Amino acid sequence: MASLLSKLSGASKPAPIEPREIFMALPQKDKRYEYPRDVQSEVWKKWFDVRNNKNCIIKMNTGSGKTVVGLMILQSCLNERKGPAVYVVPDNYLVAQVCEEAKKLGILAVTDRDDYSYTENKAILVTTIFSLINGHSVFGMRQTNNYPIGSILMDDVHACLDTITTQFSIRIPSNHELYKEVIDLFAEQWKSYNSSSYINIVENCDPAKNAIIPFWMWQEKQTEVYTLLSKYNTNEEKNHCIYFNLPLLDESLATCDCFVTARGIEIIPECISISKIKSFVSAQRRIFMSATLSDDSVFVSAIGLHKEDVRSIISPDNANDIGDRLILFPRHLNSEITNDDIKNKVLAVAQNYNVVVIVPSFEKARYWDPKGLRTITKDNIERAVYELKEKHIGLFVFVNRYDGIDLPDDACRMLVIDGLPPLRNEKDKYIQSVDPASNILIREQIQRIEQGMGRGVRSNSDSCCIVLMGDNLADVLLRNNGISFFSNATKEQYNLSKDLWDLLKQENPKPSVDDVFELADFSLNIEVEWIQKSKERLSTVMYTAEPQFDNNALALRNAYDLSMVLQWQKAITSLDQAINCEVQDTTKGYLLQIKAKFTNFIDRAQAQQVLLAGRSMNMSTLAPISGIRYDKSINNIKQAKAICEYIVKNQITQNDYVIHANAIESSLLFSPDADEFESALQSIGKLIGFISTRPEKETYGEGPDNLWATGNNKYFVIECKSAAVSDTISKDYCNQLGGAIRWFSNEYGEAYTATPIMVHRSTIIDRQATAVPNMMIITPDKLELFKRNINEFVIAASQNDNWLDESKINNLLIQYKLRSNDILNNYMLTFREC
Secondary structure, three states: OHHHHHHOOOOOOOOOOOHHHHHHHOOOOOHHHOOOOHHHHHHHHHHHHOOOOOEEEEEOOOOOOHHHHHHHHHHHHHHOOOOOEEEEEOOHHHHHHHHHHHHHHOOOEEOOOOOHHHHOOOOEEEEEHHHHOOOOOOOOOOOOOOOOOOEEEEOOHHHHHHHHHHHOOEEEEOOOHHHHHHHHHHHHHHHHHOHHHHHHHHHOOOOOOEEEOOHHHHHHOHHHHHHHHHHOOOOOHHHHHHHOOHHHHOOOHHHOEEEEEOOEEEEEOOOOOHHHOHHHHHOOEEEEEEOOOOOOOHHHHOOOOOHHHOOOEEOOOEOOOOOEEEEEOHHHHOOOOOHHHHHHHHHHHOOOOOEEEEEOOHHHHHHHOOOOOOEEOOOOHHHHHHHHHHOOOOEEEEEOOOOOOOOOHHHOOEEEEEOOOOOOOHHHHHHHHHOOOOHHHHHHHHHHHHHHHHHHOOOOOOEEEEEEEOHHHHHHHHOOOHHHHOOHHHHHHHHHHHHHHHHHHHHOOOOOHHHHHHOHHHHHOOOHHHHHHHHHHHHOOEOOOOOOOOHHHHHHHHHHHHHHOOOHHHHHHHHHHHHHHOOOHHHHHHHHHHHHHHHOOOOHHHHHHHHHHHHHHOOOOOOOOOOOOOOOOOOOOOHHHHHHHHHHHOOOOHHHHHHHHHHHHOOOOOOOOHHHHHHHHHHHHHHOOOEEEOHHHHOOOOOOOEEEEEEOOEEEEEEEOOOOOOOOEOHHHHHHHHHHHHHHHHHHOOOOEEEEEEEOOOOEEOOOOOOOOOOEEEOHHHHHHHHHHHHHHHHHHOOOOOOOOHHHHHHHHHHOOOOHHHHHHHOOEEOEEO
């Protein structure tokens, strides 16, 4: 023990606090860290100058050494006695990555919050976002003895958002006894308001249907709801959906939205009260790191920052911290190129290079990897990434993994983004169904796409070819102007690649898939001229230091914060400011629905009037209690003319017309997602020149799923049973179609004629059912034939000689059998008795 005393120092030398100085003085760092990158030094300096600001946002491109930057910043905080210091990442896989990086640097990082070195402010705690944010978090949800935080750094904020959103919601599976108890609580009012919705979800257990509990019912039953939830607030595994979430929502429960499906119930707030995590709120320094994405609204909606909290963004001055990305968009260059064509070329590239494909679902993964041998899950991701870094593997498929994996250099020379990232929850699905062009949802999806694109470029000397595919992805990027939501650097790389496409199309207006993939060789072979031009373009890109917030996100956050202190009128005023500035009717209608929810706390009658105003702008929003007057859809426009007007109104180019049609058709599938099918059927009706609506949504349960006004006072009344799996058409389904026809007769009268149509796998009527007179069936085979002819029509209509020529388009409608009577005669079958 005496030897310990001899080692004790009488005086201590102050530790350095400037991050670059700390980095250079590290005695045991790996040789690869001999000098920091210029962008790292630049960011360290900018942060150090404003380090005493409570909130700092740091943006660095994926692959520019963000982890090293973050570790040095927290070490600086420790050296300045601003500990304890916590490094937060999305998942355990990234915890291991950060700890490994810290080890190579020679700084102390631990994963145990009770570790002596952490509690004594000598080590950085690396932990997950779940450990920080849950209803029983030791960092702020206990009455006493919460673990303190002096400085906290949240890395990959946008990736952490998924967990934050999940924690601030309650998901009750249908096999939990609480599911039935909540349903029973609202059953009587729900059936009175919308009986068909209740029957479809609760009695028929239709997996394709969903509903939102109207806010006035939800608010009225708040005491009973909380009592039910509290009953199951125990630490049993089956009740974890309540135990870890209810404490985060208890104060905002009244303003939550409740969504019901046959699969479960989701209770989701308007915004997130992260202030519940007391140690996070009281931290002296909070640093948020993200890639250089264009929208900062997540810091408002999920973190609760206000505009004045962040005066500027810390980032490098220009984009020379990013590697080279050549982007290919094969079907955008030539819509006749098929997904199979692209897949085959990608597989050929994988013979010589490591290729990573990112898909949104396991169903999509099976397209690339039918046997599942190369599909990566959370269980084998660490091994897969190691193998990709070590040698040539070929092709791996990652499911819904748009962030958190580093694949530098030869680990990934081609990266494929196939399809749109999935929506997070039932609320996002509801918003998409009500407001399909919602900028907030589009931004979120584009940000995830951009994060995915960054997986294969991990330094400014790295190079990767990006392949974009999937008609839904193309439709969002091109027709919904999703490209504008890319960061400046990615936009510049996209534009440089587009210049290359333009040159190719000058040589060959219809380049083959081989022609398109020849461009990939510039990146795969790391050709000097391509790298040089890419660097030149990026050197002109300057990052903006000004935070970019969506006005609607700011208004919703402000309204939510005011509602939490019962300032209802001020909350309504905040929403009014956003509503008055909104130019898109569908979005304005949805914002009015939210306004009505807040208004209901102080004036129930006025809330219904606000809801009525919202319905006048967006028929997909909630119907007021008294119902809504249905406006007939009268079609007096010739079909060919309507098609031309549709193209012009939506600003669709010739090539994008084909991609747009394919995107719609890709959702016309016999699958459990009925809402997606009905939405696609509405869109396809408009595409081929009919007035196409969804009366069930407009009347909130009274009308048919789809209604096509085909001209000459004739209509298709359509009930979609695309999720059905039975061999016969049930009594319930026939009754629904019969009810839809009766609704049509009541609304339209004798002067108009309707054909009853059902989308179903079978043409056989069940023995207990009574067929609707003149009923027609669209089966899977007939649907595929219909889609094929629409596709061929669209390709023909997009040719120069036919484009926007009404006479020629009319001839094409005849040729491809797409007029009203042709559709009845060619794509539908009569029913048969069992």
